[in-house]
Amino acid sequence: MPTVVALPTNPSALTVGRAAELFLDSLANPNTIRGYATAVGKTAEKLGEHRPLATVTDDDVGEALESLWGRAAVGTWNARRAAVGSWLSWCRDRHEAPAVPGWCTRLTAPDSETLVRSRLAIDRLVARREVAIREKTLYRMLYETAARAEEILGLNIEDLDLVGRRALVKAKGARAKSRRPGQAREDVVLETVYWDAGTARLLPRLLKGRTRGPVFLTHRRPGPGKVLGSRDMCPDTELARLSYGQARALLDAHTAPQGPGTGWDLHELRHSALTHLGEAGASLLLLMAKSRHKKPENLRRYFKPSDQALAEVTGLLAPGDSRR
Numbered sequence: 001m002p003t004v005v006a007l008p009t010n011p012s013a014l015t016v017g018r019a020a021e022l023f024l025d026s027l028a029n030p031n032t033i034r035g036y037a038t039a040v041g042k043t044a045e046k047l048g049e050h051r052p053l054a055t056v057t058d059d060d061v062g063e064a065l066e067s068l069w070g071r072a073a074v075g076t077w078n079a080r081r082a083a084v085g086s087w088l089s090w091c092r093d094r095h096e097a098p099a100v101p102g103w104c105t106r107l108t109a110p111d112s113e114t115l116v117r118s119r120l121a122i123d124r125l126v127a128r129r130e131v132a133i134r135e136k137t138l139y140r141m142l143y144e145t146a147a148r149a150e151e152i153l154g155l156n157i158e159d160l161d162l163v164g165r166r167a168l169v170k171a172k173g174a175r176a177k178s179r180r181p182g183q184a185r186e187d188v189v190l191e192t193v194y195w196d197a198g199t200a201r202l203l204p205r206l207l208k209g210r211t212r213g214p215v216f217l218t219h220r221r222p223g224p225g226k227v228l229g230s231r232d233m234c235p236d237t238e239l240a241r242l243s244y245g246q247a248r249a250l251l252d253a254h255t256a257p258q259g260p261g262t263g264w265d266l267h268e269l270r271h272s273a274l275t276h277l278g279e280a281g282a283s284l285l286l287l288m289a290k291s292r293h294k295k296p297e298n299l300r301r302y303f304k305p306s307d308q309a310l311a312e313v314t315g316l317l318a319p320g321d322s323r324r
Helices: 016-026 030-047 058-069 074-092 119-127 133-145 149-153 197-207 244-255 267-279 284-291 296-302 307-317
Strands: 166-170 190-194
Touching (some): 119 267, 149 166, 149 244, 149 267, 267 284
Antiparallel strands (some): 166 190
């Protein structure tokens, strides 16, 4: 039989860690407990076990999930998301508590089924008046660099070469390089990404003369108790770096036709850029240089030409066509 628990009525008395413990104690099935313990325990640790549950926002939960399992397999993501959702639903029945945000959706297709957005759709998104300059710059930069969202969001102004239209980013899976005794340590592997005129026009408007700190900032100062590294805080404005979860929620809000969770995903901008390059006839070597993939087979998922591109190729191959 599950344990019957009563949560404290004082909002500040119930911490995230205690809420997780009480929820797991309430479960009767040992298999369910084992399945939920990892998801709930790690999420509670990420949110801050000593933090009052009432101070946690929906977006805090989404960012924790993204940070912990954003790169996991679809089945793992869905299982962890469902477990955390059950925990928070149980808490809300008894106490003030957050929920899994709408933009943190359940995945129904493998990662290789990432949608390709047309150039026109991307241009229209960036041109919309209600899209702020921060998001305009982010979306254009993600598309023109074909970089991963976390790489661009991790940029600081000091990393930018505005004249050369390029920047050094911390590469995916970057690890400390091996070194001989006495050599200086290179903490991470850095790779170069390049952007075009669209990003070059928007960046100065976004930075407004700032010369240091994160390129993309939140509009609010971090809450009490939230500890950030010096690199993740603008020393002039005291604003924090825009997180992956916040950026994903903004894109979803700008593109969701049927409510939260139905909009675009940040990775679609990279995916679309590489697909468009492939459609335009870019060589495999150029695509590998742009995407920074190390193996040609990892580029296969980007070779999904649109109907328009297929129609144009068919025209080129048609009998009697002078363009052959």
